Amino acid sequence: MDTDVILRTAGLGKRYGNRWAVQDLNLTVRRGEVFGFLGPNGAGKSTTIRMLLSLVAPTTGSVELFGKPLGSARGDVLRRVGGLVERADFYLYLSARKNLEIVSALRGGKDGVDEVLHTVGLAGRADDRVKTFSHGMKQRLGLAQALLGWPEFIILDEPTSGLDPQGIKEVRELIRRLGTERGITVFLSSHLLGEIEQTATSMAIINRGVLAVQGRVRELLEGGDNVVRVRATPWETALRVAEGVAGTPALRVEGDAVDVPLAADRVPLLVAELLRAGTAIHAIVPRRSLEDYFLAITEGATDIAPRGGRGTEG
């Protein structure tokens, strides 16, 4: 057992009715990482985070925290995790301090309330009712409750949403410091590539509930050949084949071009498969940017082929 692995999901999936919000998700987060979980709105980030924190039961697959299954060791592992899920909500009729004391008591502790209030810059408003707080202050208090007891692993869902530029800067700075100064592993979701680029060491991109790519931020963003553009006809077949080889969704861009995230050493396999499927290949071009790819899925301006079930493995 790799003791450095803090979080591992295996085949994690969630279906609401007949729509899959998250499908076959395999994530690995290691100790000391700031792991950026990037995806456009509605990509399945929050559903994933809710499954990691036991708010939502997975339809398929499992979550392991610190090497133990969340399903059976829930109390044990959640004691070592702090979390903020979506908008920071509190008991509005209670003071900030009382709210934190409640969370602290649920974690089985009592101390540290003043320290985290100080860390997020709310010490001066500790005894005011949360009702009187602005959105930005609630969001800071949300961070404070996640930090209570300085857990080993902190899961933050869009922690900078709704903050002013100064607040965003401070929160990002705080997240970086959590990793470097306190050795806390952070799982951070965002729909902003820039935010992940600035704060995270590793990242995964999720789109339409499916993992598109996962790796070290530096390698992914500077590697330059992580996305391949395929021009082949018929493009429908090319897209299907590309997805089969990459194991992730591909995008149709401008006419018969298809973009797919793919490592350079898998391009020969892609060519072989395209030929085997009987497509006419016009060009296969490595493209720099994960950024372009991410922008494309964020804008949703291009078609994303629906993935047919989960039959694309291998």
Added chain:
Amino acid sequence: MGILVRLELLKTFRKWRTFIGFLAIGLIIPLVHVAFKLEGGSAVRSVTRALEGDFFLAGNLFNTYFITQLILNSLWVHVPFLISLVAGDSLAGEATAGTFRLLLIRPPSRSAILLAKYLTTLLYTASLVLLLFALSLGLGVVLFGTGDLLVPGRILTVLPEALLPGRMALAFALALAAMWCVASLAFFFSSLVENAVGPIVGTMAVLVVFLVLGSLPMDLSAQVRPYLFTSHMNVWQSAFADPLPWDTVRTAVAWLAGHAIGFYLATWYIFARKDILS
């Protein structure tokens, strides 16, 4: 569990909503007493006048026990409403506020949190019913004094004063059993929705429909009556019967407890599996 109950009590008793019940009872009971003090003499005489032809009525019949007995009729609808205000909010309120996301990502299991919330709901209900009895009896003693209890009904019963403290305590316990059952129903509804209005309306609707269903002058009504928990809600009236109908009391309490446990188990079944999307 002690810590979880303490946290729930803290949340409940810091909420304005919780005090609506205490406030309502604290206002209505003195009003009723004052009204009886001003007008009640004639009201009770109209009851006793019919009897005076055949019986000789002596002593202070218009006393605290008599008034309290009348006030207990608020256990049909008024008190259940005040209970469902809080019981219906217990789970749905956290969904509305989004605070399940604060509460349920922590080590305590959902079962433990649910039990703490249920116990807190029962404690709130008990404090409300206790206030009703204590205020009514206490104020009554001051304004009207004590005396024998005249129990209206098909058979005229007069309970001697010496028995009444014990009978009132029994009535309190039985009323509490009925109100706990109502609280359990509201608590169950609270697990189904994300807003407290639904559970409140739902609880009152069930009460009214069941009460009507149980009292229609039809064969069908007579057939279903024993199976409706509302038909056993008036078990506190047994405390004023002479001799005490222990069989009726036992049956009613068993039905009420059975329903309460059933409601709780149904709530647990739903809540333990529920996806928290609020």
